[in-house]
Amino acid sequence: MIKVYGVPMSRAMRVLWALEEVGQPYELVPTHFLTDAHSPEYLKINPNGRIPALRDGELVLFESLAINLYLARKYGQMLWPKAVADEGRAYQWSIWALTELEGPVITTLMHRMFLPEAQRDPKKADEAAEGFKKPLAVLDGTLAGRQWLAGAEFTIADLNVASVLMLAPMANLDLSAAPHAAGWLARCTARPALAKARATPG
Ligand SMILES: N[C@@H](CCC(=O)N[C@@H](CS)C(=O)NCC(=O)O)C(=O)O
Known part of the structure; x- marks a missing residue:
């Protein structure tokens, strides 16, 4: 197994x-x-x-x-894109999630929530929150014209990016300037499979 x-x-x-x-x-x-x-x-x-x-x-x-x-x-x-071009998009968005999006999200989260209070640096959190605006705008611009990132259905491209972006609300990162990305994130995080995963004890 x-x-x-x-x-x-x-x-x-x-x-x-x-x-x-x-x-x-x-x-x-x-x-x-x-x-x-x-x-x-x-x-x-x-x-x-x-x-x-x-x-x-x-x-x-x-x-x-x-x-x-x-x-x-x-x-x-x-979950796997049907067209080869969409496979390319799945690789692109997965790498983008780690290289462009995750850094600002995790830094904000650490300095606003996870680090012991004495180790939190509000300046680092605010700088990261500022840096978050650029990848958020990129995602929002893409999703203005489409429902999903790679093809006509939810695919692993959506799961991979959403699994990073879904940490943003926990870090108090505001998505209101990005209604398309926010709507897409809500569609992704409403999936029953995520609810099952979240119910895992431990
Ligand atoms: N790029 C890696 C990052 C993995 C990662 O940093 N995981 C954290 C937990 S969320 C960890 O194991 N940290 C332990 C450490 O860095 O010592 C991935 O996405 O799998």
């Missing part, structure tokens, strides 16, 4: 969401990012010392959004 290493309150949620979408049975191997991720046993699975990681038979993968592209390609007929 597929194994996911991680805990739900982490980037592992992205992979749990994808697994629920594709309907494959899996086992969540509790692996906490602060402790277990640096153990010698886990470093053999992901030498980066980060979660999530995935084992599927002989294959071991790290990088949450790459794992999701693999799961969609292998198991998710409905």
Whole structure:
């Protein structure tokens, strides 16, 4: 059976969401990012010392959004784009989510919510919130003319980007200037598979 290493309150949620979408049975191997991720046993699975990681038979993968592209390609007929051009869009948006969008979102979240209060820096949070406006505008502009990012249906491109953007409200990042992106995010996060993933204990 597929194994996911991680805990739900982490980037592992992205992979749990994808697994629920594709309907494959899996086992969540509790692996906490602060402790277990640096153990010698886990470093053999992901030498980066980060979660999530995935084992599927002989294959071991790290990088949450790459794992999701693999799961969609292998198991998710409905999630994988139908046209090759849309496959290109799925790669593009997945890499974009990590290189353009995630940095500002995570920095804001850390400095507004997750770090112990003494370590929070409001200036860093505000700068990151400012930096968030640019990728948000890019996404909003794209979604002004279409319902989904890669083709006519919800695909792994949407899941991967939404799994990063859905952290924005937790960081008090305002989406009101981006109604198309906000509407699309609401469509993505209403998916029953995400509700199932969020119900994972741990
Ligand atoms: N780009 C990686 C980032 C993974 C990552 O940073 N995970 C965090 C938990 S959400 C972690 O394991 N942090 C432990 C550490 O950096 O020591 C991915 O998307 O999988």
